[in-house]
Amino acid sequence: MIEVNNVTKKFGDFVALDNLNMHVERGAIYGLVGPNGAGKSTIIRHLCGVYKQDSGTVTIDGQSVYENEQLKQRFAVIPDEIFYFTQANTLDMMKFYKGMYPKFDEALFKKILDCFPAINPKKMVRTLSKGMQKQVAFMLSIASRPELMILDEPVDGLDPVMRRQIWSLIMSDVAENGLTVLVSSHNLRELEDVCDHVGIMNNGKILIERSLDELQTSITKIQIAFDGDMPALPDNIKVLKSITTGRVHTIIVKGEPGAAEKAIGTMNPLLMDVLPLTLEEIFIYELGGENYAVKDIIF
């Protein structure tokens, strides 16, 4: 659905996006992760049609996004900082969204509004708390019946219950209507629960882009112990990191875990446990080292 090909964007001399490529399938929930300043918000602003790339293409369903009114009617955006008109209350904003999005579902909006009893729809949105403003943004976006939802740090500022409630709303829309979601967040634990695809960004580039399952099976944590010193591992086992605690060695191995397990098994270890890595661990190991310097880990 989303195709970003060789996109470069410079702000003065600073290269914010450097020949970036990104691909999001229809119906996917795509998590965009990366350290601060990696360029996540910048690429999201390109996808919203706010920024225009210096070079490359940004398309959704094969159409260029920039200045494409018809295309934009099919997706909703919740930026990290949400905009509401001064003096506008939730109902005013609903009317505005209704005018902007042809598929806006007022009944759905009212139904969702009932799920958030703390929000007074007649109160000016700008006077609501940050969390409540986010909730209003979600209500408006979901009621717009989008095919694609682009979320930049969406649940920042929400309490855990509300986060869960928001995600369940989105997930049900995904399940019922095949909604595609692109979400950027620092909360990797949360993304791990909801995303099926992940793109890891750094220095304006997508370093890794694959399904979460693939990602989690491509890097493995193996805890092993030998009688005496650990023998040298075969060359075909690519070790990203090795930590020794007493006689127990923890190694992070890149590649197919079965092959590493088989090779180490032939070395007669006293103990061998193969453990999956969390997304957070993968993120850290992929971007680990000083200043997130990328090591030779690109597949």
Next chain:
Amino acid sequence: MQSKTSFFSLVLFKKNISRTWIVGLLEFILLTIIMPIDFIISMAHFDDYWYAESGYTKTAMWYESISYKPIVPFTFVVAILLAGITLWYLFFKRDNYMMHAFPVSRKSLYFTSFISCSIVGLLPLILNAIVLTVIAVAEQVHAFDAIWYYTLVGVVSTELFLSIAFFSLMTSGQIVTAIVFYFIFNFLYTLIEIAFRLTASLLLFGMSESLSGLTYNMASPILFMGSNCKVSTYTTYDDLGQIKTFTHNLDGAGYLLIYAVVAIVFIAIAYLLYKAKKLETVHDFISVSFLKPVFSVGISFFVSMVAGAFVAGLVDSAHYLRYSTRFAIAIISTLVIGCIIFYATQMMIEKTIRVFSAKKFGFMICYTLAAFVAMLLMRTDVFKLENKVPDAEDIAWVGIQSNYTMVFTDEEEIYSVRELHKNFLADKKELRDVNVIYQDVPGSTISFKYKLKNGKVVLRTYSVVDTNSEEVSDTYLSATEPILDYLNYPARIKEHIIGNIWNNCDITDMTFSTYTYDEKIQDFHSSMESFDYLTEKEKLAKNKKVYEAVLKDIDEGKLFITDFGMESFYDEDDVLYNDFSFVVYNSEVPYFSDEETYWDYGWAENGATYERSIYTMLTRDCTNILHALKAEGFYEDDNQIITISEYNDIMGYNDDPIIY
């Protein structure tokens, strides 16, 4: 709902109106107060107003009132308020990003915003015109053309200022800066002209009065429209203050058409800027790339040029400088100040003080060289400002002002004055330094003023010193004496100082004051013989005899003589304290006043005048006049004649210096 026409979005339109209607309401309230309510009150008390006493009809009063009601400054403020509120989102990252993430194109955003601003800005004007029309019908006042022309001026100025406001708001990412730019763009031409005139007045030879005669150009609409696009009235009164004639005009329809076209051009340019605008430039001082060097170089050059000239002027005021020295100081100051301002503007544009890179230094060097060349061009008078003597066929009249004022309209005289001026400028190298070379020689000034047929004025003023001084050089004399010879020619004095009716007039009045010292009060008694016992005919005959003596003294070079060494009449030793004046009158020939023509006082007069009072400072050397005055009984005793110097001595005014 999104309209099918992609340049308009109904939902955005409603949203814009919901935020700006208050401005429109305020505009309507203010217009209602200054026009309909004011008119209703005036109509109700019409008979009590001076209008009725002066013979005005209600219709004439309406025309007169509408001609004074301001509309252009009003729309100037309304336009920026409307545009600022509507395009507010452009200046805040969150608002800007979100608005452009909505399914609405910039075309829709722009034109919907412009349409909503126009409607809110124009509706009060139209409503006001309708209300006024209804009142006019009710009061049977037939000033409909004025009401609707006034409204048309408001409509065009609103659209023009809105277009400039939209343009300004596209050029910066900061709302305050954008509003400042709006003001600058409206006054830009005048500001540039003032900068050049100010510099010229401080540096260039003969241009010390450059700041006077500034006229507003079409390029400064806020200043130009108000005085050129309006309902104007012209009234003449009789001797009793009653209206003789009343006419009105709808001025500047052609200008309105031009401004309407300019508004369309600005709307288009502003749209193109918006289309090309990079949204990441929010909060940038200037958000349009090509304007950055224009701003930086423009501000650096104009501010430093004026500042440099001021520095030179300050030094000159402390100690007279030669022309070349003054210019050298100005050039150095301009270049140094220019470099500082160049970097300051870079800091504003880049939003950092870290702008000292090799690249910027290179730009600064290029700018400095360009500024240096510009100043050198000014110094060498490449633009022909100092040496400018207008072509004879372009001149309506030329005036010379020194001790007296003369204005020449005759073709031959214009030619002669041009030649005198050209001859003067041919020797300017020494003349421009007279204040330094001849510091001890008394001096004054001489001005040449050319009124061109296109209405423009070329004015040059020069310092000159006494030609009778032994210190002055032959070069100086050859440049200045021909002018004095020309001005002191008796026939010319009669024609231009007494006036065009000098040889065909009655002297309807003549006064001469005499002074007698009174020991009791230790002051002078002043008296004046009025000849009340004589008939008018006898008085005219008496006056005529003295007038003939006046002409004789002029012929002998004793009266109305221009002398470059006379700083003030009051400083001259032999000038009389006695006042002498007479009135020339011809009922058939209108009097042409050189003085009023020169100073453009014509506007103050309604209709032709046939008489003029001539006042002159006599000297003891005016023997023909003094003899005639005595012979005709204006005074009896020579002791009643006293010079200013003698008066001051007797009164003790010369004893101690006056301390201020």
